[in-house]
Amino acid sequence: AIQMTQSPSSLSASVGDRVTITCRASQGISNDLGWYQQKPGRAPKLLIYAASSLLSGVPSRFSGSGSGTDFTLTISSLQLEDFATYYCLQDYNYPLTFGQGTKVEIK
Amino acid sequence: EVQLVESGGGLVQPGGSLRLSCAASGFTFSNYWMTWVRQAPGKGLEWVAHMKEDGTDKYYVDSVEGRFTISRDNAKNSLSLQMNSLRAEDTAIYYCARDLGYCSGGRCYSVFDSWGQGTLVTVSS
Numbered sequence: 481a482i483q484m485t486q487s488p489s490s491l492s493a494s495v496g497d498r499v500t501i502t503c504r505a506s507q508g509i510s511n512d513l514g515w516y517q518q519k520p521g522r523a524p525k526l527l528i529y530a531a532s533s534l535l536s537g538v539p540s541r542f543s544g545s546g547s548g549t550d551f552t553l554t555i556s557s558l559q560l561e562d563f564a565t566y567y568c569l570q571d572y573n574y575p576l577t578f579g580q581g582t583k584v585e586i587k
Numbered sequence: 588e589v590q591l592v593e594s595g596g597g598l599v600q601p602g603g604s605l606r607l608s609c610a611a612s613g614f615t616f617s618n619y620w621m622t623w624v625r626q627a628p629g630k631g632l633e634w635v636a637h638m639k640e641d642g643t644d645k646y647y648v649d650s651v652e653g654r655f656t657i658s659r660d661n662a663k664n665s666l667s668l669q670m671n672s673l674r675a676e677d678t679a680i681y682y683c684a685r686d687l688g689y690c691s692g693g694r695c696y697s698v699f700d701s702w703g704q705g706t707l708v709t710v711s712s
Contacts, residue, residue: 481649512696516632523682523702524624524632529689530696567632571697574646576634 482506482570486579492587499555501582503568508548512572515544515553518581519564527566528553558584589613589701591683596706603673603710609666609683609703617641617661620686622699623668625679625708633679636668637686637697651677673710680705 483506493499503513511531516524526535528544531551541556555562563586568579595607609621623635636657637646645657656669666683682705687698 510694512694514696514698516699518632523704524684524699525702526698526700529687529698530691530694533689535698535700569632569634569697569699574637575648576637576697578632578634581631 481575482509482572482577484568484570484577484579486566486568486582488582489580490583490585492585493558494587495558495560497558497587499558499562499584501553501566501584503546503551503553503579505549505551505570505572509570509572511547512570513544513546513551514569514571515542516567516569516578517562517564518567524567555584589685591685591701591703593681593683593703593706596681596708598709598711599673600712601674601710604669604671605673605708607668607670607681607683607706607708609668611664611666611685614685614701616659616664620688620697621657621659621666622684622686622697623657623666624682624684624699624702625677626682626705627676627679630679635681638666670708673708675710678708678710680707 515528518524532544565583590612592610622637654672684699685701687700689698
């Protein structure tokens with residue numbers, strides 16, 4: 481199975497900060513990667529698919545990049561509603577695998 | 588509006604069985620792959636199973652292969668997960684999700700764009 485490693489596992493940031501989360505695949509996965517946001521007690525929510533495509537309705541401060549083994553989720557200006565846990569998911573092959581998550585907390 | 592509502596969770600003893608259901612509405616269910624994802628208490632997300640629109644293709648994470656069966660009834664807009672030989676490590680919230688199935692440039696991507704609220708399965712004696 482392809483292993484997805486996210487870093488950092490957690491970070492503290494302030495409103496307005498630029499935040500970058502990385503996800504590394506144990507083998508090349510082309511651009512078969514999505515990013516999901518989850519708030520406590522809620523279902524995950526899709527933000528980005530195919531590494532860099534923003535789902536309709538998701539704020540443009542979210543962006544994704546990368547291909548092959550290294551991927552990045554960037555929040556250009558952190559808002560209060562962005563404090564959550566973020567997961568990457570590879571859909572290159574089965575079994576689909578998530579990263580372990582990155583918790584974004586208020587500084 | 589797309590809606591997915593899971594049901595069937597509960598407390599079950601190790602070795603027991605449980606059947607989860609996911610009722611879909613607001614979209615043409617038979618046009619979409621569907622998936623199950625779980626989350627153990629305080630842990631991250633784990634993909635569990637994935638099923639093609641017509642039910643001909645199914646995929647599972649290794650840890651549930653042979654114990655869990657994903658199925659669907661397109662006439663009833665319903666997805667199911669039959670879970671047998673349950674173990675303590677199967678304790679989790681189980682979510683069903685729709686796969687938007689985005690395709691571009693000859694490639695297709697699994698895009699889980701709509702999720703249910705989840706149903707809790709607890710395996711304990």
